[in-house]
Amino acid sequence: MSEVLQAEVIQAVESGQQLCLRGGNSKGFYGRELTGEPFDLSKHQGIVNYEPTELVVTARGGTPLSEIEAALTAQQQMLPFEPPHFTEASTIGGAIASGLSGPRRPRFGAPRDLLLGIKLLDGRGQILNFGGQVMKNVAGYDLSRLMAGALGTLGILLEVSIKVLPLPPQETTLLFEADTENAHAITQRLSLDAAPISGSCHMDGELRIRFDCDETRVSQLQKRFGGERFENAEMFWQELRDQQLAFFQTDAPLWRLSMPPAADFALPGEQLIEWGGALRWFKGDHSMETIRSAVGVTGGHATLFRNGDRSGEIFHPLNPTVTLLHQRLKRVFDPKFIFNPGRLYPE
Structure with missing residues (x-):
């Protein structure tokens, strides 16, 4: 072949x-x-x-x-x-x-x-x-x-x-009620505790974190950091991975933003935040230039992932050397x- x-x-x-x-x-x-x-x-x-x-x-x-x-x-x-x-x-x-x-x-x-x-x-x-x-x-x-x-x-x-x-021998997901700032703080504290995080997602005031570890370790983490056991977790993470969640069901331009986890991104719009803040999916009524300028200030980059005008600069512009x-x-x-x-x- x-x-x-x-x-x-x-x-x-x-x-x-x-x-x-x-x-x-x-x-x-x-x-x-x-x-x-x-x-x-x-x-x-x-x-x-x-x-x-x-x-x-x-x-x-x-x-x-x-x-x-x-x-x-x-x-x-x-x-x-x-x-x-x-x-x-x-x-x-x-x-x-x-x-x-x-x-x-x-x-x-x-x-x-x-x-x-x-x-x-x-x-x-x-x-x-x-x-x-x-x-x-x-x-x-x-x-x-x-x-x-x-x-x-x-x-x-x-x-x-x-x-x-x-x-992993076991996967468990904990659900926390948290705004964006607190969600980042929780994720950072868990990371400093060497928690085996294999997925994080923050949207609509809720933070879900998946752990690859046994029941004893999960219980220790829950006792120390709080959170509730989240049911139907396997389906949730699959739908997040495959962009089947309601957040992604839109005809509006969907942006994929990569930036430092603690970066402040203040443009009005809807966000779904993964990877402890390093990956953000964004929907908002802004021009390409406005979004890239806001992301660029943080040292990150922005890609028009779905929808919108595909004839222009879909990926973040490269510098002359690159x-x-x-x-x-x-x-x-x-x-x-x-x-x-x-x-x-x-x-």
Whole structure:
């Protein structure tokens, strides 16, 4: 199957045909407007190798997340970055290409932190291998990590090798009544106590915190910090991860704001706060310039995640040095600009 895709890419290079890469097409809303001929990658799927004792899984890019997670769950393991399933067709290639993580991100890292190696089909039609299947194989900067968050603009992820981890023995969620300031204070106090936090969410005056630990530890935390046991927690965290909560059901522009956890973001609007304050989902009637200015003061950045005008600067503008690096990488991996042209930034 890799050879078939390779031949099709070589043909596109020779004809100058730009390609719009599609796996499960669950993130077609994300990024700038899609252009190019649709290029289906969904049939390039299957788990290539899974060694539970080595904590590594290797799969083709079009493999559904559900298939991988079912195999991992059977061995009491998980994908640590908790990738979102925006549709049932979400794939592992799309999860890596988007660079998006779920509630466990602060505890276990982002996709790039857990990506051990890749097999890549570049814009010349070459199949390249980067990294390996174990952490010790990584020497210097691993180029495979460049593909996490690149949205397919540097090449097609034929295969990915990812570090996996054991499932926690128990998950418990505590619910606190708290405004934004108190929610941050509670989260900070728990972190200083080395509490095993695997998810946090503050919205509508309520803070939910998920812990990966046994009953004894949870009882100790509850006695010291308060909070009530939250029922139906598994469904809540899944709906948060997959943006199925009522907060996300809107046609209004939805902004993804990354900033220091304690930063004061005072623009009027609705917020859902994750990752102890480091990730904020924002809806408000403000211009792009106003939102980016308010976030920029904190040292953070703002991405127009859903809805709104997708023809402009969806992602936070890069400084000149980073822009030059971005352009050089694009010319190295995709010199004819055939893969997902302009999806990240204008080219």
